Amino acid sequence: MWSAMSETTSTAPTSADVARLAGVSRATVSYVLNDTAGGRVSEKTRLRVRAAADQLGYVPHAAARSLRxxxxxxxxxxxxxxxxxxxxxxxxxxxxxxxxxxxxxxxxxxxxxxxxxxxxxxxxxxxxxxxxxxxxxxxxxxxxxxxxxxxxxxxxxxxxxxxxxxxxxxxxDQSAVGATAGEHLVARGHRAIGVVMPTDATLRRFSEPRLAGVRQAAAGARVEPLALDYTESSAAELAARWRSLGLTGLFCYNDEYAALIQAAFQDAGIAVPTDAALVGADDLMLARVLRPRLTSVHVSLxxxxxxxxxxxxxxxxxxxxxxxxxxxxxxxxxxxxx
The missing domain is CATH 3.40.50.2300 (Response regulator)
Known part of the structure; x- marks a missing residue:
C-alpha cells in the first residue's frame, strides 16, 4: 500500500517550473509572486505568471522568502x-x-x-x-x-x-476608563457607586485599574466593588440584592457586562436609570441598540x-x-x- 502511494506522489512544483510554463525567468516569477515587481513587469506578463502558478499549484516557500x-x-x-x-x-x-x-x-x-x-x-x-x-x-x-x-x-x-x-x-491607561465613568456618575449626583469586577482572573489587569480610577474620581463617595461572573445567573443574583446594597450608580466594567446586567435588572423590575444608573465601556454598537441606550466610556485605540x-x-x-x-x-x- 505504502509503495503504491509513493509511486504516484509527485514532487512539489518549483519556481523554475512556473518560469518554464510562463516563458519567463525565475527572477520574473519571484517579482510577480512576491509582489515586488513594481514597474519592471507588464500586466500581461504578470497575469501569465500567476496563471502558470495556479495551473501548477505552486505556492512560494516562506522560508526561502525569509532568507532573501x-x-x-x-x-x-x-x-x-x-x-x-x-x-x-x-x-x-x-x-x-x-x-x-x-x-x-x-x-x-x-x-x-x-x-x-x-x-x-x-x-x-x-x-x-x-x-x-x-x-x-x-x-x-x-x-x-x-x-x-x-x-x-x-x-x-x-x-x-x-x-x-x-x-x-x-x-x-486603564484607570482613566474608570475615572471617566466615576466622574460622570458623581456629576449626576451619585454618592454610592458599584463597580463590576469580573471574576475571570485574566481580566484583572483591566478591572483593577478601572476600579482605582473610579475611586480616585469619586473621592468622598462610597465605591463598592461587586464580583460578577459573565452569566445570567450571576447577573440575576446581583439584581436580587441590588436594593439592599443601597447603591444608585453602577460602572459595569464594559458594555457586554452592562447589557447582561441591564437585562437582569429589567427582569427584576429595577428601572434604569431611575433605580440604577448604568455606565459601560468600549462604546460598542451594543450600547446604541440597548433600550434604554447605554452610556459608555469611549476608548480611542x-x-x-x-x-x-x-x-x-x-x-x-x-x-x-x-x-x-x-x-x-x-x-x-x-x-x-x-
Missing part, C-alpha cells in the same frame, strides 16, 4: 488566552490588514499563565518573529526583550500601562493602519532607541442609562 528578506516577516501579537470582544477584534483586523500591506504576516499567540517571563519570551523567540507586540499582557520583562533581540526580533512593542525597559511602549506603519518603520530601523507613545484617550458618551 533577512527576516521571517512574522509579527506576533502575544495575548492572554481570553475571549476578546468586538473592540479588540476590530483593532486586530485593521492591524493585520495594515501589516499585510507592508508584506508582514500577523498572528495571535495565546500566552500561558504557568510560564515565567523568561520562558514565555523563549517560546516567542522560537518562532523567530520579526516583531513582537505584547498586547494586553504583562508577561514581557527586560530580560525577555533581550532574549527576543538576540534571536533576531527587530522590534518589540509593549501595549500596557507601564513602560518595559528596552521595548517601545504603547501606554494604555490607535488605528490599526497607523500602528502597522509604526511597526514597519521600527522593523526597518531596528536600532531606534525605545520610544513611548500614549494612546487610548477616554471620553464619556452620554445616553439614556445614566
Amino acid at each position: 528578506a533577512g527576516h521571517t516577516g512574522l509579527v506576533l501579537m502575544a495575548a492572554p488566552e481570553i475571549t476578546f470582544g468586538p473592540l479588540f477584534n476590530e483593532f486586530f483586523a485593521e492591524l493585520r490588514a495594515g501589516l499585510r500591506d507592508h508584506g508582514y504576516t500577523a498572528v495571535l499567540y495565546g500566552t500561558r499563565g504557568d510560564l515565567s517571563g523568561r520562558e514565555i519570551a523563549r517560546a516567542w523567540a522560537e518562532l523567530r518573529p520579526t516583531a513582537v507586540i505584547t498586547g494586553v499582557t504583562d508577561d514581557l520583562t527586560p530580560e525577555g526583550v533581550e532574549i527576543l533581540r538576540r534571536s533576531g526580533t527587530r522590534a518589540v512593542l509593549s501595549l500596557a500601562e507601564r513602560p518595559v525597559p528596552g521595548a517601545h511602549s504603547l501606554l494604555l 490607535p488605528e490599526g493602519i497607523a500602528l502597522a506603519d509604526l511597526i514597519d518603520r521600527l522593523i526597518r530601523e531596528p536600532d531606534t532607541p525605545p520610544e513611548t507613545y500614549r494612546i487610548g484617550d477616554a471620553t464619556i458618551t452620554v445616553r439614556d442609562s445614566s
Whole structure:
C-alpha cells in the first residue's frame, strides 16, 4: 500500500517550473509572486505568471522568502488566552490588514499563565518573529526583550500601562476608563457607586485599574466593588440584592457586562436609570441598540493602519532607541442609562 502511494506522489512544483510554463525567468516569477515587481513587469506578463502558478499549484516557500528578506516577516501579537470582544477584534483586523500591506504576516499567540517571563519570551523567540507586540499582557520583562533581540526580533512593542525597559511602549491607561465613568456618575449626583469586577482572573489587569480610577474620581463617595461572573445567573443574583446594597450608580466594567446586567435588572423590575444608573465601556454598537441606550466610556485605540506603519518603520530601523507613545484617550458618551 505504502509503495503504491509513493509511486504516484509527485514532487512539489518549483519556481523554475512556473518560469518554464510562463516563458519567463525565475527572477520574473519571484517579482510577480512576491509582489515586488513594481514597474519592471507588464500586466500581461504578470497575469501569465500567476496563471502558470495556479495551473501548477505552486505556492512560494516562506522560508526561502525569509532568507532573501533577512527576516521571517512574522509579527506576533502575544495575548492572554481570553475571549476578546468586538473592540479588540476590530483593532486586530485593521492591524493585520495594515501589516499585510507592508508584506508582514500577523498572528495571535495565546500566552500561558504557568510560564515565567523568561520562558514565555523563549517560546516567542522560537518562532523567530520579526516583531513582537505584547498586547494586553504583562508577561514581557527586560530580560525577555533581550532574549527576543538576540534571536533576531527587530522590534518589540509593549501595549500596557507601564513602560518595559528596552521595548517601545504603547501606554494604555486603564484607570482613566474608570475615572471617566466615576466622574460622570458623581456629576449626576451619585454618592454610592458599584463597580463590576469580573471574576475571570485574566481580566484583572483591566478591572483593577478601572476600579482605582473610579475611586480616585469619586473621592468622598462610597465605591463598592461587586464580583460578577459573565452569566445570567450571576447577573440575576446581583439584581436580587441590588436594593439592599443601597447603591444608585453602577460602572459595569464594559458594555457586554452592562447589557447582561441591564437585562437582569429589567427582569427584576429595577428601572434604569431611575433605580440604577448604568455606565459601560468600549462604546460598542451594543450600547446604541440597548433600550434604554447605554452610556459608555469611549476608548480611542490607535488605528490599526497607523500602528502597522509604526511597526514597519521600527522593523526597518531596528536600532531606534525605545520610544513611548500614549494612546487610548477616554471620553464619556452620554445616553439614556445614566
